[in-house]
Every structure is written in C-alpha cells, then in structure tokens.
Amino acid sequence: xxxxxxxxxxxxxxxxxxxxxxxxxxxxxxxxxxxxxxxxxxxxxxxxxxxxxxxxxxxxxxxxxxxxxxxxxxxxxxxxxxxxxxxx
Amino acid sequence: xxxxxxxxxxxxxxxxxxxxxxxxxxxxxxxxxxxxxxxxxxxxxxxxxxxxxxxxxxxxxxxxxxxxxxxxxxxxxxxxxxxxxxxxxxxxxxxxxxxxxxxxxxxxxxxxxxxxxxxxxxxxxxx
Numbered sequence: 037x038x039x040x041x042x043x044x045x046x047x048x049x050x051x052x053x054x055x056x057x058x059x060x061x062x063x064x065x066x067x068x069x070x071x072x073x074x075x076x077x078x079x080x081x082x083x084x085x086x087x088x089x090x091x092x093x094x095x096x097x098x099x100x101x102x103x104x105x106x107x108x109x110x111x112x113x114x115x116x117x118x119x120x121x122x123x124x
Numbered sequence: 125x126x127x128x129x130x131x132x133x134x135x136x137x138x139x140x141x142x143x144x145x146x147x148x149x150x151x152x153x154x155x156x157x158x159x160x161x162x163x164x165x166x167x168x169x170x171x172x173x174x175x176x177x178x179x180x181x182x183x184x185x186x187x188x189x190x191x192x193x194x195x196x197x198x199x200x201x202x203x204x205x206x207x208x209x210x211x212x213x214x215x216x217x218x219x220x221x222x223x224x225x226x227x228x229x230x231x232x233x234x235x236x237x238x239x240x241x242x243x244x245x246x247x248x249x250x251x
Contacts, residue, residue, distance in 0.1 A: 038137060038138075038141050041141050041144070041145060042141065042144060044145075044148070045144045045145055045147070045148035048148040048149070048151065048152045049148060049151055051152060051155060052151040052152050052154065052155035052174075053155075054155075055155030055156070055158055055159050056155060056158060056171075058159065059158050059159060059167070065164060065224065067164050067217060067220055067221050067224065068164050068167060070217060071158075071164065071167055071168050071171050071217055072158060072167075072171070074171065074175060074210075074213060074217075075154060075155070075158055075171040075174070075175065078151075078174050078175040078178060078179060079151055079155075079174070081179050081182070081202075081206075082147055082148075082151055082174065082178050082179060082182050085144075085147075085179075085182035085183065085185070085186055086144055086148075086182070088186055088189075088190075089140055089144060089182075089185055089186050089189045091129070092129045092131060092189055092190055094186070094190055094194075094195050094198070097195070097198040097199065097202070098198070100183075100198075100199075100202045101198065101201050101202050101205065104179070104201075104202045104203075104205040104206045104209070105205045105209065107209060107210075107213070108209035108210070108212060108213045111213035111216060111217055112212065112213060112216050114220075115213075115216035115217050115219065115220035116216065116220075118220045118223075118224050119219065119220045119223055119224075
C-alpha cells in the first residue's frame with residue numbers, strides 16, 4: 037500500500053517535471069524558461085526525497101543540500117542579465 | 125526502484141506517506157499552473173508554491189521515516205537554504221518580468237507599481 041502510494045507520488049513528480057521541461061522548451065521568454073528550470077529543480081529535490089523515504093536511506097541528503105543552495109544562481113543571474121538589457 | 129522497509133513505527137510511516145502525497149499534489153498543481161497560466165508573473169506565482177512548502181513537507185516526511193539527529197540536522201539545512209534562496213530568486217525573477225513586459229496588462233486589476241515607475245521617470249519639481 038505504502039509502496040504503491042510512493043510509486044504514484046513518484047509518477048506525479050515525473051509528470052510535474054515533464055510539464056516544467058515542456059515550459060522550458062516552449063516558454064516565450066527566457067525568464068519563463070528560468071522559472072520553469074527552478075520548478076524542475078524543486079521537483080528533482082522532491083523526487084530524491086521520495087526515493088530516500090521509500091528506501092529509508094539518507095545517503096542523498098548532501099545532494100539535496102547542494103541543490104537547495106545552488107538553485108538560486110541561474111535564476112538570479114538570468115534575471116539580472118535581462119534587467120540590464122532593458123536599461124540599455 | 126522502491127524497496128519498502130518498515131520505519132520506526134507504522135503511524136509515523138503512514139504520516140510520512142500522507143506528507144509525500146501532499147507534496148506530490150502540490151507539485152502537480154504547480155506544473156499545471158506552469159503550463160496553463162498566461163503570463164510570466166502568474167507562472168512564477170504557481171511555480172513558487174512547491175519550491176518551499178513541497179520541499180519542507182518532503183523533508184518532514186523523511187525525518188518521520190528515519191528519525192535520527194543527523195537526518196534532522198541535514199534536512200533542517202535543506203529547508204533553511206531553500207527558505208533563504210527561493211524568495212530571493214522569485215523576487216528577482218518577478219522584478220525582471222515586470223521590467224521586460226512579462227505581465228499581461230489587461231489581466232491586472234490594480235498596478236500600484238505603474239504609478240511609482242511614472243513618478244520616477246518624471247523630473248522632480250523644484251522645491
């Protein structure tokens with residue numbers, strides 16, 4: 037029962053990640069792509085968390101910390117680049 | 125992929141699975157919003173929900189599944205970093221979206237930013 041529910045949760049996170057990838061592909065502006073990439077990172081963190089919860093294995097926690105720390109870099113750099121372009 | 129092993133107690137296991145489902149539903153809702161909403165600011169609004177709350181709920185579920193002090197410490201770090209960085213990222217993205225026409229003006233009811241922007245553009249009157 038728990039295993040099936042966790043599998044369902046994994047599939048739902050997979051669908052969410054797929055939607056983010058579709059938005060990255062079609063997104064009309066680069067900002068849309070960056071926002072979608074952020075959502076993809078959050079989905080990845082959640083998915084790794086589900087894997088750890090299912091296997092009762094905390095090996096991947098440092099990966100989670102690294103993802104949570106560095107997800108900001110892409111968004112902020114692209115946002116600043118776009119804002120600077122607008123000023124020119 | 126999934127090798128289910130019983131955790132500390134059945135009640136905590138059930139609670140953890142419920143929390144995981146909450147995060148999954150939230151993530152799916154964010155994905156639907158990301159695909160369906162018409163402009164960048166609305167997509168940002170939809171996408172920002174699972175980035176903090178979803179990760180928080182997943183980390184809580186992980187602590188319930190494998191209750192130990194190192195797990196609690198590392199998941200707290202994840203949550204703290206996520207809470208520190210995601211608001212900054214969303215703020216920067218929203219600011220850039222407003223300045224690069226990332227919002228559909230016809231869909232907004234009240235744009236308080238427009239007054240300030242036009243006031244900043246005009247030369248200030250001499251005192």
